Amino acid sequence: xxxxxxxxxxxxxxxxxxxxxxxxxxxxxxxxxxxxxxxxxxxxxxxxxxxxxxxxxxxxxxxxx
Amino acid sequence: xxxxxxxxxxxxxxxxxxxxxxxxxxxxxxxxxxxxxxxxxxxxxxxxxxxxxxxxxxxxxxxxxxxxxxxxxxxxxxxxxxxxxxxxxxxxxxxxxxxxxxxxxxxxxxxxxxxxxxxxxxxxxxxxxxxxxxxxxxxxxxxxxxxxxxxxxxxxxxxxxxxxxxxxxxxxxxxxxxxxxxxxxxxxxxxxxxxxxxxxxxxxxxxxxxxxxxxxxxxxxxxxxxxxxxxxxxxxxxxxxxxxxxxxxxxxxxxxxxxxxxxxxxxxxxxxxxxxxxxxxxxxxxxxxxxxxxxxxxxxxxxxxxxxxxxxxxxxxxxxxxxxxxxxxxxxxxxxxxxxxxxxxxxxxxxxxxxxxxxxxxxxxxxxxxxxxxxxxxxxxxxxxxxxxxxxxxxxxxxxxxx
Numbered sequence: 281x282x283x284x285x286x287x288x289x290x291x292x293x294x295x296x297x298x299x300x301x302x303x304x305x306x307x308x309x310x311x312x313x314x315x316x317x318x319x320x321x322x323x324x325x326x327x328x329x330x331x332x333x334x335x336x337x338x339x340x341x342x343x344x345x
Numbered sequence: 346x347x348x349x350x351x352x353x354x355x356x357x358x359x360x361x362x363x364x365x366x367x368x369x370x371x372x373x374x375x376x377x378x379x380x381x382x383x384x385x386x387x388x389x390x391x392x393x394x395x396x397x398x399x400x401x402x403x404x405x406x407x408x409x410x411x412x413x414x415x416x417x418x419x420x421x422x423x424x425x426x427x428x429x430x431x432x433x434x435x436x437x438x439x440x441x442x443x444x445x446x447x448x449x450x451x452x453x454x455x456x457x458x459x460x461x462x463x464x465x466x467x468x469x470x471x472x473x474x475x476x477x478x479x480x481x482x483x484x485x486x487x488x489x490x491x492x493x494x495x496x497x498x499x500x501x502x503x504x505x506x507x508x509x510x511x512x513x514x515x516x517x518x519x520x521x522x523x524x525x526x527x528x529x530x531x532x533x534x535x536x537x538x539x540x541x542x543x544x545x546x547x548x549x550x551x552x553x554x555x556x557x558x559x560x561x562x563x564x565x566x567x568x569x570x571x572x573x574x575x576x577x578x579x580x581x582x583x584x585x586x587x588x589x590x591x592x593x594x595x596x597x598x599x600x601x602x603x604x605x606x607x608x609x610x611x612x613x614x615x616x617x618x619x620x621x622x623x624x625x626x627x628x629x630x631x632x633x634x635x636x637x638x639x640x641x642x643x644x645x646x647x648x649x650x651x652x653x654x655x656x657x658x659x660x661x662x663x664x665x666x667x668x669x670x671x672x673x674x675x676x677x678x679x680x681x682x683x684x685x686x687x688x689x690x691x692x693x694x695x696x697x698x699x700x701x702x703x704x705x706x707x708x709x710x711x712x713x714x715x716x717x718x719x720x721x722x723x724x725x726x727x728x729x730x731x732x733x734x735x736x737x738x739x740x741x742x743x744x745x746x747x748x
Contacts, residue, residue, distance in 0.1 A: 291697040294460065298623055298705070309455040310702060333685040334627065336398075336693050 281320040282343040283328050285312055289339035299334055300327035312339070352377035356384050357414060357637070357660070358529055363734030367677060370665035379651040385529070386416035388639070388658040389651060390665075394689070396649050397666035400640060400659060402694040407640035407659065408443050409696060410436075413524070414639050414660055414736045418531035427542070431577035435542055437585040438578055440696060447695060449569050454582060454699055457505070457560055463702045466501055470707055473500055474714035482718050482747050486725055489606070489715075490743035494599035495592075497711055501703070502590045506583065507559025508548065520591045528735045538584070545583040549576060560586060586700070593636050594704045596739020597690075598711045600633035603740050604679060605716070606724050611681055615712070616720045625681040626709050631688035632679045634664040635737050638692060663689050664738065722747045 283303055285296075292311040296304040302324055304312050320328045332340040348356050351369050356362065362369055373380050373392045380390045391397050400407055411417060428434050436442070439450035456462060477496055481487035499513045499520075508516075519537050521527075527534025548561055556562040564579045605612040615625055642657040653659065667688045668676040674685075691698035698704065724730065728744035 291694060292455065292701075293691065293697055294702050294705070295627070297460070306460045308459060308461075309452065310459040330624075330684060334687060336687045336689050336697075338687075 281325055281328060282318045283314070283320060283331065284318055284341040284343065285314055286339045286341065287311075289337045291337050291339075293336055295334040295336070296331035296340060300324070300331040303328055304331060351380060353381050354384070355380050355382045355390060357390075357735045358385070363738065364732045366664070366734070366738070367668060370662070370668060371677070374665070374669060379649050381651070385414070386658060388414070388660050389648070389653060390660045390662055391648060392662055392665040392669075393649075394666040394669040394672040397661050397663060398689060398693050400648065401661055401689070401692055401696065403646075404444055404447075404695060406643055406646040408643045409441055409447075409640060410443065411641050411658070412437075412440055412638045413528070414637055414658075415528050416658070418535040428577075431546070431580065432575045433577035435577050435581045435584065437588065438581050439699070440585050440589065441581075444695070450578070450582070451695070451699060453564065453567055453569070453574065454560075454586075457563065458700050458703050460702050463706050466504065466703070467706055467710060469504065470497065470501055470710045471714060473497060474711050475718065478715050478718040481745075485748070486744065486746040488743055489602045489745045490595075490599045490740045493715065494595045494602060494711070494739075494743070496595075497598060498594040498704075498707055499591045501707060502587060505560050506548070506586065507552075507557045507561060516587065516591065520588055523588050524592055524736045525733050541584055541587060542580060545580045545587075546576075549579055549583070589698075590700050590703065592733075592737050592739070594700075594707050596635035596733070596737050597630060597633065597704065597708050599740040599743055600635065600738075601629045601708060601712055602715060602745070603730065603743055604629060604633065605712070606722055606743070606745050608679065609723070611679060612716070612720070612722075614681060616716050619713070621681050622709055622713065624683065624686075626705060626712070627686050627688060628679055628681055628683045629712075630690040630705075630708070631667045631673070631683070631686055632677075633739075634667050634688065634690035635739050636690070636692075636698075637662050637664065637736060637738075638696075661692070663692060719747050 290312050296312050297306050305315050307313050332342050348354050370392050378393045439447050442450045477493050481492050499516050519541050522533050522537025527537050552562045567574050638661045640659045642653045646653050670676050691701040722745045725744040725746045731742040733741045
């Protein structure tokens with residue numbers, strides 16, 4: 281599984297880095313950025329889904345492959 | 346005058362509606378999703394998530410130049426003098442800014458409210474909450490709105506602005522004058538804003554001489570395109586931080602405590618499963634979203650079949666959007682571990698609440714510390730809970746008993 285962050289949709293709600301801190305972090309302005317390359321390790325899938333399902337801007341996409 | 350029809354004569358200050366607006370929103374979403382009223386200067390009120398979110402994102406047709414739910418009072422008689430003195434008209438940027446000013450005005454303050462900046466205030470928030478709830482518990486009963494919720498955000502904001510805690514009571518009165526009591530009384534609102542501006546002007550003047558480690562000093566030291574930020578802008582942003590950061594968060598804290606007082610099963614679950622806190626905080630924000638913001642129509646536009654004309658006011662009912670059954674399953678139930686929750690309690694789009702990380706931290710810590718000191722509490726028998734509403738909805742009297 282991979283997560284993708286669509287930067288120009290992010291408005292810094294901060295839901296993703298609050299709910300999935302191992303996958304997302306805040307930049308200096310409170311906007312989200314990926315911690316790594318978006319790879320979701322085994323055991324992180326639920327947090328990845330939480331991050332996507334809680335983003336009010338639909339800025340997070342999951343690649344379930 | 347009693348409301349004749351909620352679809353075309355709604356009254357956001359109606360006593361029963363303020364106490365329990367949810368049935369009205371449920372009905373409107375199904376029958377007339379964009380309501381209208383001539384009351385309080387006239388406004389439209391979309392109640393569906395899709396419409397509220399779309400308008401919040403549409404800065405082409407909707408301006409933020411007036412975000413309060415009732416029209417601004419006439420400018421004060423000495424208004425022009427003040428404009429000359431400060432170099433421009435005082436608004437509350439970036440909340441009242443449209444693009445392109447909005448972008449730089451927002452970038453100025455975002456770092457001050459980013460998670461790392463907010464983290465620094467968590468220990469003092471926790472100490473404050475502990476000491477407040479200890480006093481209440483020691484008395485066996487107390488008002489969780491006045492004695493707890495209302496006491497928290499004001500002190501953190503004062504700290505961030507570098508203003509002594511002894512001003513807390515005055516700040517609280519100003520904010521209630523600006524947003525709550527002043528919403529239906531233009532004189533009260535004007536007086537409150539005037540006092541806030543006068544006070545901030547003095548504080549800004551002091552910091553020019555003696556800069557400190559606080560937001561006002563940071564704003565004065567900041568540069569935009571190589572130029573210092575004008576005084577009227579610094580004061581305006583100070584107004585925003587003061588007015589928007591206080592009764593909004595205290596209302597969210599109060600509503601959360603009210604919920605936990607009236608829903609023992611949720612309270613016990615949260616005590617037993619503290620890991621639920623991050624999701625529970627978002628769910629309480631969704632279910633009891635305190636804030637409604639306004640927009641002003643910039644050019645004629647149709648929303649869900651309703652013709653909105655230039656200068657019409659539109660109320661973005663984020664609280665109603667967050668209970669829309671099209672988006673949320675069982676929307677009128679609080680489900681502490683709700684996994685799909687795209688709530689817009691902090692708005693959406695470019696005006697997403699700049700202080701949301703601070704508000705979220707305060708709400709989480711306030712609930713944690715209340716439950717730690719008082720895992721068992723309930724509403725006092727026969728006591729009256731009162732609510733404020735309109736711009737910001739939350740309990741203003743919340744008598745609880747412990748044990």
